[in-house]
Amino acid sequence: MRASAHLGSEKAVEMTEVNGRLVEGVVANLPMFRQASRAHLADVTRHARAVHAPRGEIVCRRNDPMPGLYAVAFGLVKLSLGDDPGDEKVLRLVGPGETFGEAVAFLERPCPVNATALTDTLLVMIPSGPLFALIERDARFARSLIASLSQRMHALVADVEASALRTGLQRVAAYLESLTEPGPALGSANVRLPATKTVIAARLGVTKETFSRLLRELSDLGLVEVTRRDIALLDRDRLAAVARGAARAAAEA
């Protein structure tokens, strides 16, 4: 950044401007900042910086210090627990327009998860400092932030519930349902897994072997058709029934 002043080329300046606009665009579209004024937004974007992470790069290692919260501009980030890859639990997959690290940024604690870019990813990092300042000045922002944390919490609780008292088959069925567009459940739909089956398996709390077998089970029941990462949901009613626990009923129907 500082170097660009020395180089002084129009291209470098242009790049900086482009970065600035990009950062601003990404930040302005976060739910958390939708209600913020232009001035407050500017204060935040001034301190934010873009971070590029090529596929496979670890954005944030477990126990690293967390400088602030991250927003995904494009790409996909995997938040996972557990050191050994191959025996990890994927907490969440973070896509464009989503954020991670809020809860950690405000506790000034080390990062509790590993964050890995699954594809080429552009992130915007917003340091904690300006966020704290904005909480002071804009109550609406504080409210949005609280709402954001609360929703995240809800999702986590739902996950805990699923892991604790649903079988693998139920979780897979529910997950496939969740990939469809929100709206009335039509007869069929096509979805695409957002990551490799190994990663999705870890997201669902099963091994890749088990995930493979469960998909085959749904396939044998005639509920889905799997073609690589593309999955056709052939009978959403029965799929939903399986998700709710009526495995036998679905098989008999």
Next chain:
Amino acid sequence: MRASAHLGSEKAVEMTEVNGRLVEGVVANLPMFRQASRAHLADVTRHARAVHAPRGEIVCRRNDPMPGLYAVAFGLVKLSLGDDPGDEKVLRLVGPGETFGEAVAFLERPCPVNATALTDTLLVMIPSGPLFALIERDARFARSLIASLSQRMHALVADVEASALRTGLQRVAAYLESLTEPGPALGSANVRLPATKTVIAARLGVTKETFSRLLRELSDLGLVEVTRRDIALLDRDRLAAVARGAARAAAEA
């Protein structure tokens, strides 16, 4: 409450005053309100009300509307998932000075958990309205609230991690360790389970039968001695080793 004016007895007035002081005392000692001014505190306590729940009473049923957040004055509340008792997952046990329902109060969504009083319990319910108002007026409160939500989140993530990649034995060992006073691990310590073994088992994500067997296993290893709800931790070093995954090492040592 309104009736007390009509009855006009000194006793009724005294009771109201006692309730008022009690509510005030409980609210003032919540971490969330420690930094609030007297005036702000008064605004909140004015709208708060004490709720008594005898042992076994369901404070809040799954999918009920949530009027606000609850603070425990005395007693113990179980937050659990799953309809059928006997196959439930206990998310958290909430003791004196702790709160629950923040995340839900701010989303105006129905309650995602069942809240049951495990012993005679006194709660203070703080409606969402005054809380929203306080967020507007006191940024420090907003900050405390965010910190509170973040910590809750952290704890949940830690739980997810434990459930996902630790065995039952490891979780039991870690839980027993967590019941000791924070501080350096001395050679031995005595702890008391805060609830029945059935409830603690559900808290740890195992059945009561499995919990019983795991405690016996630790007992056979000479790491603990169980007398009803009282457990003597005989060798905290090896217990910690078991918690970290060195089951075999502990057995051999």
Next chain:
DNA sequence: CGGAATGTTGATTATATTCAACTGTTGTGG
């Protein structure tokens, strides 16, 4: 094209659940 990563399938095993029978504890009303 070739090697690494990803995914599938089968056989075996580990972990914890379920079912069932029994014992101990607690709290309550006669």
Next chain:
DNA sequence: CCACAACAGTTGAATATAATCAACATTCCG
């Protein structure tokens, strides 16, 4: 205060669910 019913906990045997191990097939990229 005791009897007794409801609850809490223990133990054993059989079972279920998913993990692990191992071999192989496929796909993705460089």
